[in-house]
Amino acid sequence: MSFVIDLDAERREVQYPDGIPAKFGGEQFIFPAELPADSLDPILSDELGLVTFLCEVIDSADGDAGVSDVINALFRRPALPRKFLEAIRETYAILLGDQHEDFLAQHPSIGDYVRLTTGLAKVYGVELGKLFRLGGSSENASETSSPTSSATTTDSTPAGSGFVPDSPDSSESDG
Template identity: 80%
Template sequence: MSYVIDLDAERREVQYPDGIPVKFAGDQFIFPAELPAEALDPILSDELDLVGLLGEVIDSAEGDAGVKEVVNALFRRPSLPRKFLAAVRETYAILLGEQHATFLENRPSIGDYVRLTTGLTKVYGVELGKLFRSAASSESDSPTSNPTSPATTGSTPDGSGSAPDSPDSSASDG
């Protein structure tokens, strides 16, 4: 029997069977090979209401939002930056588990969080913009629509979507 969706198919665990190693401040941290759905809960929480913020920005600009609309919406939610940072920290606590305390001891900067999040989203293959986009905008029931590429291709490298190696990643640990 063939399946339309095969959740047993090759997953990121095959590429990173022991998790995703990340070097930070001389320490190594292991992130889960697959992004647990619960890790997005803090970012998507009702209290943070990022979806509401995005809706407000888009509504205020009649679909053509710019920096001014984003800044105005943020000023209407003065506690949002602090709540957002707390949500990011909570997300990393979920991802790192017992390693989180050591991670925080290294005092990650905002830039560290941005670089780490950017790298992990590439490895996990998750884009926040796609999470917030409505399902209808990415689908088409039109009989004239055609896929832009075949469902499978032999030209995609095995490491597709993975973060690039850092220059010192090839150095030995000895």
């Protein structure tokens, strides 16, 4: 029997039994092999209101939000950038545990956070844009539809994530 979702399958703990190493400022930091669910709590908190903010931006632009829509919405919430940065720091505190102070001592820039988050998202198999996808999907469920590209799901699920893809095209990623 084949399973679409097999939580008993090999997980990243097998690929990275000692955690995911990241080099920054000449030091090595170890992130958990699996993304802890609670690590996203600071970013998704009601106090931060990021999900509400994104909904507002998308609604105000009829689903086709551009940079100007985001900037206009930010001016209506001047505290959001600072709160968002604090939520990112809290997330990294959860992920790094005892290493967090050493990480902060390296004085990470916004770019450092972006690059590290992007890299970790790839390893964890999390697409940040899909986390916040609201309303209609770009996918077409009709029988005659086909993906616009065979690469649309290639990087979203690493090989060892416990997901058994339903088509050969979606298993091309080495994760």
